[in-house]
Amino acid sequence: MSKPLEGIKIIDFTHVQAGPACTQLLAWFGADVIKVERPGAGDVTRSQLRDIPGVDALYFTMLNSNKRSLTLDTKKPEGKEILTKLIKESDVLVENFGPGALDRMGFTWEHIKEMNPGMIVASVKGFSDGHHYEDLKVYENVAQCAGGAASTTGFDDGPPTVSAAALGDSNTGMHLAIGILTALRARDTTGKGQKVAVSMQDSVLNLCRVKLRDQQRLDRVGYLEEYPQYPHGSFSDVVPRGGNAGGGGQPGWVLKCKGWETDPNAYIYFTIQGHAWAPICKAIGKEEWIDDPAYMTAGARQDKIFAIFGTIEEWLKDKTKFEAVDILRKFDIPCSPVLTMKEIANDPSLRASGTIAEVQHKERGTYLTVGSPIKFSDMKVEITGSPLLGEHTDEVLEGLGYSSQQIAALHEQNVV
């Protein structure tokens, strides 16, 4: 089956997570992604947090599937020459180096545009161009702090807290992928490439827009009724940490289930959807609350929401998180067990959908990865193993017209 992005050639000059997550997605959908790595070392994630000595770490294998690997020292003149040839015949160059690194290598946007006017140059940086922090190097948690996520995550009596979800890294990569596809679409009509830039701070903030909503509400009315600080605690003039409160108009919280004393994940997330009040009362055996004016509206419930959650926890006491959800789903109540990574890894539905995929790797055998979360009716996304360092170097150089003697010489001089 042909893939929609077949024929799109991408120079993948990315490393760590933000850039690789973007190019991996494009590779899944059919683009020819050539990962350019420094000879001898490669992407730093190949050797970070290794679980098998001498074998590419899972950090690398889970972010670089479906790609080819070319080793190239782009600081040597011969390396620059090879990169120049690649640029002339590629569609996209993606990079997430520290600020200015590509320019210092001699590959400014102006120069690339001159060599290939159809080229799309896509970059991830910590902060956007012109930002007062534009010179900073940035990793995941730095971005979560800069994008407003950390100050609003965690509990009122604790410090700013980062999320386990890669809001700064993979999320920025997904934004960049959307930007690249948009620029490709624009090129279909104009014939011209363009520079696409996404900052990690902006991408985190884009996912925190409801917190900017809350700042403006707080400025106007002085409180936020869906936060646990309301009505008994106090508010300052900044959006507080909301604990496990639901972020929209539906109050929610993480509730204890049977076994919580010994199992730190014996919990469900429970949402009190306004129009589901009657089914909730029926499900938990409190039918007298259905028409009670002290409970029947969201406004009436607000000041006793934690007492209501306490009553639901009483009901949950003799039910496991799975049993509880099996009951609540019959009443159409939005809820989920709090799943561990072990439960997710073995989840039959996630395996069947390909969201958890078992992949073959030349040196490590099989490993699990997260497959495409995007499902298509006309395309099955197949995940292949990540490439070994420089696995496709000779093949790519041959494609650029280098002879076997020239390739041997380039190896000899550590250019590739």
Ligand code: COA
């Ligand atoms: N051949 C020769 N040199 C190469 C090369 C290659 N194939 N690949 C990279 N390099 C060089 C770069 O040119 C740069 O050289 P210079 O600084 O002398 O000009 C050097 O390697 C280091 O690159 P840099 O990206 O700055 O690496 P770092 O390890 O110091 O910083 C980050 C890592 C992630 C902090 C930084 O890249 C960054 O801030 N990136 C943007 C934001 C980002 O994506 N962060 C999230 C990562 S998940």
